[in-house]
Amino acid sequence: DTGVSQDPRHKITKRGQNVTFRCDPISEHNRLYWYRQTLGQGPEFLTYFQNEAQLEKSRLLSDRFSAERPKGSFSTLEIQRTEQGDSAMYLCASSPQSYEQYFGPGTRLTVT
Amino acid sequence: AQSVTQLDSQVPVFEEAPVELRCNYSSSVSVYLFWYVQYPNQGLQLLLKYLSGSTLVESINGFEAEFNKSQTSFHLRKPSVHISDTAEYFCAVSFTSYGKLTFGQGTILTVHP
Numbered sequence: 001d002t003g004v005s006q007d008p009r010h011k012i013t014k015r016g017q018n019v020t021f022r023c024d025p026i027s028e029h030n031r032l033y034w035y036r037q038t039l040g041q042g043p044e045f046l047t048y049f050q051n052e053a054q055l056e057k058s059r060l061l062s063d064r065f066s067a068e069r070p071k072g073s074f075s076t077l078e079i080q081r082t083e084q085g086d087s088a089m090y091l092c093a094s095s096p097q098s099y100e101q102y103f104g105p106g107t108r109l110t111v112t
Numbered sequence: 113a114q115s116v117t118q119l120d121s122q123v124p125v126f127e128e129a130p131v132e133l134r135c136n137y138s139s140s141v142s143v144y145l146f147w148y149v150q151y152p153n154q155g156l157q158l159l160l161k162y163l164s165g166s167t168l169v170e171s172i173n174g175f176e177a178e179f180n181k182s183q184t185s186f187h188l189r190k191p192s193v194h195i196s197d198t199a200e201y202f203c204a205v206s207f208t209s210y211g212k213l214t215f216g217q218g219t220i221l222t223v224h225p
Binding site: 031033035040041042043044045048050055056091093095098099100101102103104105106 | 116118144146148154155156157158161163202204206210211212213214215216217218
């Protein structure tokens, strides 16, 4: 069990650029979640996948954000036309059809 | 609206002293409750959980939390803290059947020698 991995761990980008993050869940975990955490706050839910189906999207997920989970394994989160307000830690978690979620180390995004 | 409130943003204590980190939630439906810990420069780790059964749950490193339905609380306690317990602690609640978590704002526990 290698845990949830995320890539990259850090990303610095200029405003207006597109970025893509990857999450590899624990194998055979069919639930996958994305959260966003800003400084001094708890994580906030962004979206949820059950296998390859995206079943819920938060209102925080504007149309500049898109997430996919092809084949129900790894997931990607893309942010188009980044803004300074997108600077945050993006967390991925997976779960084996239970209520326990296992978090990855996160991707820290800085938009300059 | 469903929400989670951690009443203290920072809790400083001395080593070997007891500590309580408070968490309250607002919900009209059944909930599942969690405490996560985040050590500096590390990811979130599940500390303990309440899903059903005994309202008192314990972790392997001496923390315990009690689910109080009437007071809608899930406070975290430890009778004697160590320097290594210094971290940020998050209370999280699942109000849904598929496990989406709503987190509190976090409490930074700092243990002084």
